[in-house]
Amino acid sequence: MKLELRGLAPGTRLGVLAGLGRSGTRAMEVPGCLLYTHCGSVPHLTHDTLDALGRLPAVTQLPLATVAEHQEVLEAFREGAAKLAGLHDTVLFCSLQDPAAPCPAGYNTSKSVSLWSAAGRIELTVPKYVAMQAAVRPDWYQSLADGDAQPAGSSLKRVRRSVERTLTHLDECVLLHQKTAELVGAELFGVVEGADVREERVRSARETAKRPVGGFVLDGFQSGVMDQALRAQLIAAVTAELPRDKPRLVLGVGRPDQVLSCVEGGVDLFEGFFPFVATERGCALCFRFAMEPDPESAVQEQNGVTEDGGSSRTEDPEHQDLQQMTRFEMNLNDRRYRDDLRPLVVGCGCYCCRNHSRAYLHHLLVTKELLAGVLLMLHNVSHYSSFFSSVREALATDRLETLKSVVLGV
């Protein structure tokens, strides 16, 4: 795996992660987001509907939490989770927790980390964890990490302990990784902890960077756990300690404004769960990310007519939890869409917008039909992917500030 960065203004990162996968032939543009799955399937989608999305991210994310209860099956299968899930041609990143599911704190010990799966809590020591990863056979995976110390109300002692434990787990992972045949060729990512304590963040980053890891996972910055201003500061402090030529992935950040802030702070990769959480509440992503003003909507705005659909909120609460609708979405459950025969987002080329109307989506939600999830997921993944293309374009043409104002609608 090799990260090829373009020579841009210091602090901005734009490039390609090449040489990916066991074959070494896949590549992923950064900044980028991973394709989020449950147990190897993009939520709601079968392979055909997934195909309708066109170009998919090269790297697929499998949260271990969504597949942990099937370890025995994977071991009997002997060819890894990607193959079992029918994901033949992808690069698989296995993270620990599911970013879209709650992870109650307080269960981690010095020797184990608790994983929250559909079948309940699973306690993992490093050997058990590595054995699970051996069954999954990922291309990348994160080390076992103690992410328990949530900023609000964590004592300094607890924060230090989580950094210590995480480093200890990493060292043990490195050793076991080297002895595990199924993980030959897989990249191990170290995890940076430290909650909201700058000193601990820096320490965690420096120490993790000394280990033989392929990349870095930034934990404890999840939306809803930390506010944007603090996140921005701490991420900058962390990435300053990390080698330039290894990728940095932040866990649990999906809201477009927070993504942009993390990109500015030197993050390369994001979990792609935001389209899914929007889908689950019957919402379609509709925020703008086109940097060239669209003539029609410019006229409309001049005439005081705003694009119907977005929330009228101009801000979202900092510690917003995942269940709440953001200003980047439109809620198709709303009665105002009952008769609206326009596509979700005018000009969007996704399967849903090419073939269906807001009225139809509204109908599907009102009647609680399964197709609602399918169509919304198709739109949301497509919209989000296109947003990331726009991020890369903005970086390439030095227009990140313009993109920020477009996305925030200011």
Add this chain to the structure above:
Amino acid sequence: FSGRAIAGAPLVLRILAECPVSKARACDMTLPHCTVNTPVFMPVGTQGTMKGVTAEQLENLGCQICLGNTYHLGMRPGPELIEKAKGLHGFMNWRRSLLTDSGGFQMVSLVELSQVTEEGVKFRSPYDNKEILLSPEQSIAIQNSLGSDIMMQLDDVVSSTVTGPRVEEAMRRSIRWLDRCIAANRNPESQNLFAIIQGGLNSELRHICLEEMTKRDVPGFAIGGLSGGEEKDDFWKMVTLSTDHLPREKPRYLMGVGYAVDLVVCVALGCDMFDCVFPTRTARFGSALVPWGSLQLKHKQYAKDFQPIDPECTCPTCRRHSRAYLHALLKCDTAALHHITIHNISYQLSLMQSVRQSIIDGCFPQFVRAFMDRMFPSREQYPRWAVDALASVGITLN
């Protein structure tokens, strides 16, 4: 679309082959939106959606016609919106043929305290508690707005387990309602109105209904009032009685039938079209249909079974996924239901394709024997009603 051979005739039936032994036929039925090959199984997309399957996926499976439900769509989102969206075809973006039922069955089976009078069916809307009357005229008006290729008359539905004078009353009223439906149809040039033969399990009443309804100039006939919990022995006798007295050159639609054995037998008895929620509904319970029965994929026995549902099936699910994966996925994402729905629809459509081909090739009786042999572990387990029904049309299973 240039499929219409005769101007003003929105349905043209071409009989390609007839089984020399049984009453089975293979036909091409040309409708305004596309030609449908029969015998055909029509999946049911009740509320303007085939559950988790997109219109494109359904098309790719080879489906030529599916069902929408007048009662449900009439309630939500309502005919005005659908008409504005260019009919049900436009609303759900389905380019091929659509059949809508009248709403009569749902009236009786779903809605509590519905009251049938000569006027129509009176009931209370479950959504806003308002009292509504579904008359023949209203049902046809809604179906005209939906724009389906085939519409069903509003019939006075009684359960097949009901006996006594109510059965005759319902049969006679259905005839009168048929005439009102015919008169109410705004689009006779582009929408086909089918009659529904009633009469319960009473041969005399069925005869009367057949005699009367076949006097009306409708493009097709459905056999109704069956598949409602009656004895299979009574069921098949009414089916074969009906096809004996329906015109050869018009399609015969047996409503509510979808189990594989029932389909094969009723094709032998002369039926062309079938619909049933069973294959798509059972999929959502994790049950996959196969030529030898069904697999309950939620069962532990499939946890490490790395074969596809059916190694010989060519559907998208079987080409890519194993029973083990589906078993695991069933615990964590709705996509599992879609995979199984796709497989079950494919199974039904392939079955009918094979049935049709065997009729065209002149080997339908052999097909039936092979089918039964695959489906049941031994001859002793062949359902007696099926053996009798097939024997009645010259197909012996020995």
